[in-house]
Amino acid sequence: MTAMPGALPQGVAGYSLDDRARWVHEPQKSPRRSAFQRDRARVLHSSGLRRLGAKTQVVSPGSDDFVRTRLTHSLEVAQVGRELARYLGSDPDVVDAACLAHDLGHPPFGHNGEAVLDEIARDIGGFEGNAQTLRVLSRLEPKVLGPGGRPAGLNLTRATLDACIKYPWPRAAAPTPDTASATIRKFGVYADDREVFDFVRAGRDDGRRCIEAQLMDLADDISYSVHDVEDAINSGFLDLDAYRNDHALAGLLDITRQWYLPQIEDAPLLAALERLRAQPYWPHGEFDGSRRAQAALKHMTSQLIGRFAGAAEAATHAVYGWEPLGRYDGRLIVPDDTRIEIAVLKGLATVTVMVAQDRLRLQRIQARVIGQLCEYFAERPEAMDRMFFLDHWDAADDAGRLRVVVDQVATLTDHSAWAHYHTMQNDTGSLL
Template structure:
């Protein structure tokens, strides 16, 4: 296939990565537009201007929005992931706009209340193919987000290019092919619902099942790096986490066990202990308890910056050692992440999980959040006229009850934490106030 006219230069090598018209192709054909912008720059702009991205500003990352002015939301997390991913893409010769688009998009499908909201909706959808945030992301960018309508009337969402859709697919398989090994935090992970297979098959044409392009791998690593580093920072600032606690053997044992349960089931205590030791030995690792002072905050920021550089540099070096210094794009190579880096990232993620996500007060909140989502689902089922106009139209066109339930779940997944709580409180304000 002929090469496109929008090459991108690796900042490290000065060489050019090339993408073909096949990579630029969209599910619904569109007329050519401004020749000064590549297809991938247009993709990035569409995500930046989407309503789904704006809603992430009021969705939980780890600590709920509104509990503190400092904590990250899904939006700020996505912006940070995009920065990390874009830089690594430039170092490797990938198109930075493709990776940027994938990073900005990667959490669009996550519902209110973070990963717990995902678990609640998955249970609600157990008979219709389940719920998964990444599959919902694909559904949002290819169907729900209002941007492009095909000539036959079907919605095409943002109608992103083939390469961008492939790059944002973290789990390139349907639920039926999500084996026991394809789990994260004990949850079966997949990237496409059965009724979205048409677009999935379009952009995955010719690709082996389960294989991820290097741009998707860069997005995935950038997410892991940002999650591990920034969620630890949030947990420290919010007072949930004191790094000095892990000097005690019993606390280290708890950390290693939760890390194994959630992230690295095959990793031994000894391997995690070495990883933690390497992190603690770093000159930038805080040696004193965080007290909120300007000096302490600056030290914490220095740690996050150094850790990001450590992990990105490790992956870049290992990938270049394996594949040389040619620009790497699509399926020409795979990202190589050293095992030592993988374990260090997982241990950091374990810290945030142990001190925030499975803390007793958080678990009590989970019961309340489940009640919120389930009551909203019952209400929308009984009163579909209360759905937002777009979803109301989808509900009216749905062929059967499973399809109607999927529309209701689409509506709930689009809510922010605040709007879900507000609607729930309105419904429970008293019988006389019910809509």
């Protein structure tokens, strides 16, 4: 099948009954909605998604009315992912649901909280935000119970759960981190969630991701690279013209290499930055916060999203034609130039916000809050939410109880983590 550039594929890829199967069988529902539309609605109405409104994306919620939270980030990822799916013929509701769900497992205080919980849980299989997302979707989120009252989380379809698994392997098979941003091993399942993982993967053990998971991952990359730069400029942390200075530019190249592209040379990074600067929508001069400046900044974000998404769509169509792509029909093709441009934008946000000295001091305080809360809940489990204490504590062994504590802390928002910390101070007199 051929089509003019920019045309839509003819329809959506076919999805089988196995793709629509749920871990716990449910009676036939009304035909008003598809199984995948129902999946999306379950994620959208989940308590886990609501909590993302008070979880850190890059800057802590409440510190600035403009910046993204994990919730607003997830909504933006879902919009980008849905459009990518529409142009490539994957089911938009599967990709939309996966994008909405992709950060459900992330704890308070962003990746800093994730690293602390991984160290605390090192003897019970560690902690990883993506593995925790599968646990939330298939166990922790209260919606469906299986035989004998076993929790089944939202009980999403196989295709949607598969689209949520960014790293389809256990911790033992995880590659060694090779960048400063990947301080923990990336994996998609804990040992005691292996049963649902095996159901989702249905015998596939090659580590290959379905195309819907690839679309979710690219939508995430596009969204946070572009929007973190927008947030940093608007908050006064980032002056794009500063990176014409050789010293500042060298720092940007080093951070981009350390955090995102460890093997890359300076030349392709510099070429990517120059391509971005050459675009007519790239802002120049001081950002003064005026309506005109904010409109120009928003125009830049829209154009960059279109640039990156369009490049991936065109490259994928060039390989596979215009037939709709679903699950394992093909893979998403992202041009190298696009990946490097995205990495440079990530570097700009990282060098100005995430590794700033005041940010690092705050991260050290937050790490101690997470650690002390884990100790507190382990000693006083009755202080945990009733769902964790009543439903899991008594039946667990020592390792299981530590996992319950980690599950509880990971569920907290930034705000509720601080609230529990202050309650702990009143109970124990402990101080940071």
